[in-house]
Amino acid sequence: MIQGRFGDKGQIYFDINLIDTDGLSLSVEAMLDTGFTELVAMNKQDVQSLDWVFLRQNKLKSAQGESFFDVYLGRVVIDDQEFEVTVFAGDEIREILLGSQWLKIFKLTADYSENEVTLE
Numbered sequence: 001m002i003q004g005r006f007g008d009k010g011q012i013y014f015d016i017n018l019i020d021t022d023g024l025s026l027s028v029e030a031m032l033d034t035g036f037t038e039l040v041a042m043n044k045q046d047v048q049s050l051d052w053v054f055l056r057q058n059k060l061k062s063a064q065g066e067s068f069f070d071v072y073l074g075r076v077v078i079d080d081q082e083f084e085v086t087v088f089a090g091d092e093i094r095e096i097l098l099g100s101q102w103l104k105i106f107k108l109t110a111d112y113s114e115n116e117v118t119l120e
Contacts, residue, residue, distance in 0.1 A: 001120035002079045004032070012110065012117050014098065019075035019082065021051040028096055032108070036099035040076060044089040046096075047072050052087065060088065079106070079119060 004014040012032040017025045033041075038060070052072040059068050067090065074087040078098075106119040 001118050004117040004119065006112060006115060006117060007031075010112070012108075014078070014119060016096075016098070017077035018050060018096075019077065020049075021053075025077065026050075030096040030098045032102070033097040034100045034103070036097050037101065038088055038099045039083075039085040039101045040074065040099065041069070041088040041090070041093050041097040043093045044070060044091050047074070047087055047089040050074065055086065058088065078102070 002014055004012050007013060013029050014032065015027060016030050017027050019025055030040075047070075052074045055071045055073055057068050058071050059066055069088040069090045072087045072089055074085055076083050076085055102119070108117075108119055110117045
């Protein structure tokens, strides 16, 4: 189980680790975005700095309409579990996003009144 936190506007954040191709682990804060239906989205420049393998381009619907994203194969650690995942990269992505696909793997518990949010 990992503890998260609520942002000023009700966003949900979790600390995760990104693993680069050399095995170096980088701790980052990621925002849960249930409107994003894939696993992970990041800024393209950040993905390239991790030297992850480029797979293809995909077209996805976003809040701005349909957009093309570069798709990479990345490694993330959530709740001490390492996952090899597809990562959607774009120039306009400002935060690391965890998509709703994670809710097929983890149970989300959020209690705003108690200021508690977890993935288990």
